[in-house]
Amino acid sequence: MNHPDLTVTLGRLKLANPVMTASGTFGYGEEYAGIIDINRLGALVVKGISLRPRPGNPPPRIVETAAGMLNAIGLQNVGLTAFIRDKLPYLRHLVPALVVNILGETEDEYVEMAAALSDQEGVDAIELNISCPNVAAGGLIFGADAEATSRLTARVRAVTKKTLLVKLTPNVTDITVMAKAAADAGADGLTVINTLLGLAIDLTTRRPRLANITGGLSGPAIKPVALRMVWQVARAVDVPVIGVGGISTWQDAVEFFIAGATAIQIGTANFFNPTATMDVLEGITAYLTDCEVTKLTDLIGTLRLS
């Protein structure tokens, strides 16, 4: 059999393959340059950007948990202007599609950022983070409210022709409600999921182990929850779903495709296995070849229920 066709489409954006990095876990790509060939990625999602630079939360910012980790980085980033000036020139020339993850404290901030990025050559998609649990203002409130999700998505949609992804939070009763709100308001794709809100306590000091008190749980621990939500969302909406949450092996990735994901993002796995993206890419290719599936898209959403 020939090399299987791994291309997938998100809105009008075509990816050479479905393997993306998850925001906040891959820096701006450069950091991995000596370790993997980042040009083999389908897409690179950069760390969340805010309108103004943010110093982030005080440390400690991370805690290891059973098969997972909590983080409360607090969206430390250089801000939109510096991003466009200092980071984009390098990123623009990479082969993978470039997805810019943004987080605003207000609707207006999201809209302003999306508009500014729309003019930027080399930015292929905007991912709205309406689900970051670690920022006091903004963030979670949008993601847990269908009406706010709808309004925000529509307003951003109105100012950009770039592929628009909306990243959903798992910390809701029914994720399909938020998914439909975002899809109906014009999202080209949905990223499912962000982190689960968690807490860890230091027995010696009796303080939270994160300075921010709570943080976002990621890693293999959350994979079953992420997979369930991807499956639910993929059945509920017509736009492509990007699966993320605990994916660390090609087997994990294939589960997400079968559940209905069109593409997948790898987050925490980059930390404990810096070649995770490449391992997953190679594994998917081999799996499709073995199963004689010529196109990855033929695998998507093939979960058998009876």
Add this chain to the structure above:
Amino acid sequence: MNHPDLTVTLGRLKLANPVMTASGTFGYGEEYAGIIDINRLGALVVKGISLRPRPGNPPPRIVETAAGMLNAIGLQNVGLTAFIRDKLPYLRHLVPALVVNILGETEDEYVEMAAALSDQEGVDAIELNISCPNVAAGGLIFGADAEATSRLTARVRAVTKKTLLVKLTPNVTDITVMAKAAADAGADGLTVINTLLGLAIDLTTRRPRLANITGGLSGPAIKPVALRMVWQVARAVDVPVIGVGGISTWQDAVEFFIAGATAIQIGTANFFNPTATMDVLEGITAYLTDCEVTKLTDLIGTLRLS
């Protein structure tokens, strides 16, 4: 220092110590009799009982996940009548407090069961499972709806003087809303949390790995989420909170006490360490002694935030 005082109070029920078993993970106690001295437990929570016997879901019913497991047992149980007839006589004579976990398909069923159990000597508390994700009718719908939670709790409260615990689901946007609903309607305590809804897929068959499709995620993987919710609920209500979710060591248990739990339940840990309850009990005792805390209740809710 003397042996620390481990007694805790749930409603009018006094427990010799805060270590309980979690429903569905300890059978009816007998099974562990050769392995640990079950009379050293603070309380024993039996497998969920329904009004009529239930065969449960077809297999496969369990899947191992990273630091966790999914289960979809489907509440296989002998039914209320057989429970009272066959199991209660043995359970009644055990030292630990006896908590009967019940799940109804309708409000009326819950009320009928609670009323029947109220007459039973040896039943110390009733735990309303309004959060089981694996039963098609009933279960989750109550737990994700504050009004339904309130109404159900009030109706059950009206028919029983036994200590009434309400067990909450984590699969909601804001667990404190459900917690307040249950507490205001007369619950003596809240059990936090039941399992997170998850999915796993078999790559070979492309089927869900559970016959029930989705299942409940438990074990160390979910501990950070459970701890966060216990902390949130303990701050939101005045009734005692029973912490459950991923507790497998005494350190885990102490985190829950600091977060605000009055007692803790051990579930999945019984499977991978059948002496977990005793290990936790001994560890808590040693910790309190080391820290010169004379009463466990002095530890509860002592999380330092500044």
Add this chain to the structure above:
Amino acid sequence: MDKKQSQFQTDSNPKPGITEPSSGSPRHIEAKVLANRRITNDVYHLSLMGEEIAAAAGPGQFVMVRVSQAVDPLLPRPFSIHRVMGARFDILFRVVGQGTRILAKTAVGETLAVTGPLGRGFLLAPGRALLVAGGLGLAPLFFLAQDLINRGFCRPDEVTVLAGGRGRADILCREELAELGVRVQITTEDGSLGRPGLVTSLVQEQLDAASEPIRLYSCGPKAMLQAVAGLAVAAGCPCQVSLETGMACGLGVCLGCVVRKADAPGPAYLRVCREGPVFDAGEVFSS
């Protein structure tokens, strides 16, 4: 379930008696590794020290072994008891995944948390015995053969072991069986040892040739068990089968390991760890 338990009164007698399978109160111990030897390409022979378990174990029972102190993998793994010698008990295991991979690396002198003996083992009975093993199914059947002889149920020449495997490497314990003096016949799918083909062909021959009633005891892949049970029923011979399913607790509390009860009116389930792993074929395979 209740019916079955009362029928055998299992909990009152920790040792296999004339007609009762083993099912005592299990113990949880830290067992020292006495040996961990690779015996074929992917099969290991693990010896553990544990008087409480060894003394109570009967053929067909199993232990749950926690392979590491980490919570990945989370759950203990079930393994049949292969033999007991004084305070020592052995298991044979094949490396198939993460847990057994870790187990293979466990060094002599380390300890493993083990719970057992668990489940209901084989019901021993006098008279001619046909033990049908597929691959590692031989692990508990060796223990059974030994016990049938040592406890006086059978003379060695009354015990026939049929061992099937894919190839020569799958046929285990040949020397040990020879020492016992039982009759052994072998099939391999690739013909590299014994007769080429499936073990079920030998079963049919044995049944055909039998002049007296013969009891079947079988352990192996599910398809094989089902085939063996079918042949036994057709020949009117009693047949016990030892099943495997995924397990969390091994103690009967999680209700995760069930199989459908055969020929029940509605859906009804039996716990492999408690009502099994050894069942009368008719309990789990409908005829």
Add this chain to the structure above:
Amino acid sequence: MDKKQSQFQTDSNPKPGITEPSSGSPRHIEAKVLANRRITNDVYHLSLMGEEIAAAAGPGQFVMVRVSQAVDPLLPRPFSIHRVMGARFDILFRVVGQGTRILAKTAVGETLAVTGPLGRGFLLAPGRALLVAGGLGLAPLFFLAQDLINRGFCRPDEVTVLAGGRGRADILCREELAELGVRVQITTEDGSLGRPGLVTSLVQEQLDAASEPIRLYSCGPKAMLQAVAGLAVAAGCPCQVSLETGMACGLGVCLGCVVRKADAPGPAYLRVCREGPVFDAGEVFSS
């Protein structure tokens, strides 16, 4: 951050030059375990094969080691590079928790996934050097002492190592240091070796006695580093400190390992894995 990076142009030169700390492009390799020896009660000396890492490593840099293939523990562990010999590099580690417990059991011949060399190491400079180690802080400082001499920054007698520990067992590498020919002074809190008390008392003496400017390089517990930095500032001597924080990636992407930047107008953070682990004392301790 950006300012600092451009100041040192770190990424362009993978080897420590006259004034530049090491900071090349890290590699991710499967490194074979050549030796894993217990050298004190709870400290191990691990030797790994990895030309790519050994060749690029400079003193003060570290590696991330994944202790097992399981996802518990999930994250790789950071360890300072202790020495390099050809294609081999060594670390010293103390068993303090789950990860190091597993690492201690790793056998010769197994492989470990290792990423490195990581971070910015010590800035080497000519002239008298005072290396102040607390406990395992000696691991990277030994490498530094060796490099200062081998690369011609210092004559052996220009390098003084002050090693402090709780007791005699905490004072590591005494023979290796003796071979290097550097001056060594020891303090232990329990007085079981060298002078009783804290290493900082020796630092003060050295500073007091110094006739010429002296450079301090320090690695150890945070309180010690802070004290050493304070003494150095008071004496007007440059001081580098190597910090430890919890890390997830080691590569600068997770932003999890930060420390507060000293004397910045608002809150600003430095990544220990990237801008560090070696900092100029003034960057991280306010004066």
